[in-house]
Amino acid sequence: LTASARPADLIDSYLQRLRDELIDVSPQRRDEIVDEIRRHIEDQGGGAAGQSNAAVMNVLDRLGDPAEIAAEARGGKAPADRTAIPHRSRLGTFDMLALALLILAWPVGAVLLWISKAWSARDKVIATLIPPGGYPGVLLIMSTFRWIKLAADGGPAWLKIATGAALFTVSLLLIVAPIGTCIYLATRTHPRRTAPADE
Amino acid sequence: MQGSLRYSVSVPIDGLATQLRKGVIEYCVLVMLKGAPRYGGEVIEMLRGKGQLLISEGTIYPLLSRLRAEGLVDSEWRDTATGAPRRYYRLTHAGRKAVAEFRDEWLRFRSSVDDILRDGVRS
Numbered sequence: 001l002t003a004s005a006r007p008a009d010l011i012d013s014y015l016q017r018l019r020d021e022l023i024d025v026s027p028q029r030r031d032e033i034v035d036e037i038r039r040h041i042e043d044q045g046g047g048a049a050g051q052s053n054a055a056v057m058n059v060l061d062r063l064g065d066p067a068e069i070a071a072e073a074r075g076g077k078a079p080a081d082r083t084a085i086p087h088r089s090r091l092g093t094f095d096m097l098a099l100a101l102l103i104l105a106w107p108v109g110a111v112l113l114w115i116s117k118a119w120s121a122r123d124k125v126i127a128t129l130i131p132p133g134g135y136p137g138v139l140l141i142m143s144t145f146r147w148i149k150l151a152a153d154g155g156p157a158w159l160k161i162a163t164g165a166a167l168f169t170v171s172l173l174l175i176v177a178p179i180g181t182c183i184y185l186a187t188r189t190h191p192r193r194t195a196p197a198d199e
Numbered sequence: 200m201q202g203s204l205r206y207s208v209s210v211p212i213d214g215l216a217t218q219l220r221k222g223v224i225e226y227c228v229l230v231m232l233k234g235a236p237r238y239g240g241e242v243i244e245m246l247r248g249k250g251q252l253l254i255s256e257g258t259i260y261p262l263l264s265r266l267r268a269e270g271l272v273d274s275e276w277r278d279t280a281t282g283a284p285r286r287y288y289r290l291t292h293a294g295r296k297a298v299a300e301f302r303d304e305w306l307r308f309r310s311s312v313d314d315i316l317r318d319g320v321r322s
Binding site: 018029032033036037039040042043062063064065066068069070071072073075 | 239240243254255256257258260261262263264265268282283285286
């Protein structure tokens with residue numbers, strides 16, 4: 001803030017600092033807070049023609065340090081504290097049943113999964129596709145490996161080794177995928193907040 | 200060692216007031232919305248001159264926004280006679296409940312501290 005700054009510059013630089021401090025707040029809330037503060041400054045005569053720098057600085061002083069305003073936006077917590085709050089996931093009995101059936105009896109589990117409100121649509125798509133049919137599906141896919149092996153047996157030695165290695169890797173992935181997806185889903189549940197009672 | 204000495208200086212004199220304010224300011228704002236819907240500037244006006252309750256006026260705006268996110272207040276834009284439209288905040292049902300709970304809790308809390316202070320002075 002140099003001596004040559006105009007009142008409008010003081011206000012702009014204050015609002016920019018506020019915007020910077022609110023960087024880790026959602027864009028919607030950030031815009032709302034900056035907009036409200038801008039209106040407040042205008043209400044106090046800030047930015048009006050003929051206002052002195054001293055008057056504007058007074059208004060900004062009373063508003064306080066942008067860092068303090070941003071801290072309040074984060075619920076009075078420093079940014080580091082906020083990230084340390086563990087994500088609370090609540091897995092209901094229904095959701096756990098959906099996960100169990102997803103790997104044991106895929107069609108039933110997939111239907112329950114889509115009924116559940118615990119996951120986003122994106123996670124539901126991932127969960128439906130990654131464990132290909134749950135373990136029944138995995139067994140079905142792996143039962144075809146015998147034919148692939150038989151076909152490769154007719155070829156040269158390197159083909160046999162390459163096919164064996166490829167099938168081994170795919171089998172491993174197929175066995176791990178359903179469990180991996182279940183663990184992923186268990187950690188991705190929406191935090192369930194009860195809707196605020198309103199008039 | 201010099202550095203650690205510097206950091207071991209005790210909390211500033213306003214530390215206690217800040218700690219006390221943190222616990223009650225949001226309830227004070229809710230109480231102020233009990234009578235009628237108000238915009239942020241009005242709430243700030245009301246808090247001015249109430250001792251240490253409001254130091255940085257700008258913090259009222261994120262506070263109101265947070266109270267709305269928590270469902271304790273809701274807001275609507277209203278035109279004003281003098282100028283641009285303003286965002287008015289009013290208590291929700293949950294907000295009114297929070298005010299009532301705070302009032303009871305505060306009275307109990309205050310009387311406990313008063314008792315302790317009185318006994319402490321006597322002994």
